[in-house]
Amino acid sequence: MIASSSSSGNNTWYPDSGASNHVTNVSQNIQQFTPFEGPDQIHVGNGQGLHINSTGVTTFPSPKNPNFHFALNNLLFVPSITKNLISVSQFSKDNSVFFEFHPSVCLVKSQDTKEILLQGSVSPDGLYQFPALLPATSKQPVQCFQTATSPSVNIAGHKSVSFATWHSRLGHPNVDVMKLVFRNFNIQSINNIDSDFCSSCCLGKPHRLPSSLSKTVYTTPFELIFSDL
Known part of the structure; x- marks a missing residue:
């Protein structure tokens, strides 16, 4: 993964082909969440294991096509991680899309129509990013009364x-x-x-x-x- 272990809350997301799950450090980014209790951890580049607080799901509309909604399934809440990460493989599979990486932009296109549904840029530190991906909200996430034991748990909403x-x-x-x-x-x-x-x-x-x-x-x-x- 590209993230380090120091905490920094923001709403910028980074596509990561090495991540098996989506990860966020902002609890409000999860619309439905379940407390996580299990031995699994998120391991970053320096080998450190980070605690998973909860897991959940969230959705957001495409900025290019409001009728199309993306899903971030198996989204892990890890407060101590630096960056919000999008698992390229999971996002592509769950939403039937594919990524195109160009020198200055990153595009997410529909597998069926090849329509551009999401466009990102390159950050000053050379990472592809999607700024302000989720709509800003002050609401607390909806908690589901069920305990998660693995990142692939079904969400009970x-x-x-x-x-x-x-x-x-x-x-x-x-x-x-x-x-x-x-x-x-x-x-x-x-x-x-x-x-x-x-x-x-x-x-x-x-x-x-x-x-x-x-x-x-x-x-x-x-x-x-x-x-x-």
């Missing part, structure tokens, strides 16, 4: 609704459409999107009718041509 339930409510769309709906409408409490099998989709979306078995034996090439049109 409201009643969990399964993927299968949303899939049925929305008319059985495919997985890509479901992910787009969850991301754009900030639906957080869902189970594993790829874990459910829908028998109704298998029955209602066949691409062709099954072919009946034939007992006829053909002995020469092109004696029978079967075409699925």
Whole structure:
């Protein structure tokens, strides 16, 4: 990680390809959080292990497209870390985006449309940064009465609704459409999107009718041509 261990509160975020989780030193940056109790620590460049106070999730709109909302999942609150870090791999996966690093700017683009959704700059110390990424707020973060034991804990903010339930409510769309709906409408409490099998989709979306078995034996090439049109 690029951060050191001295504390400095700010709202500038730094993309870090070496970070496995997002990290912040400002508790107000987390909209829903859970106290963290576990042996895991954040290790910085000098080898020092930093205590994880809590873990949570937050969302924010794209400055380029207000209809698109980014999600910072598995966001760790570490008061003693210097910089707010964005895990490049996790951010790309959770939001279906990719990063482009240029000499003077850093761009975040949609994987589907290649639209620029976020633009950063280069700081005086040579690091890519996104200044004022989250809207300023004086509200205290919403605490959830659940103890986290690992950074990948599920956030309990409201009643969990399964993927299968949303899939049925929305008319059985495919997985890509479901992910787009969850991301754009900030639906957080869902189970594993790829874990459910829908028998109704298998029955209602066949691409062709099954072919009946034939007992006829053909002995020469092109004696029978079967075409699925």
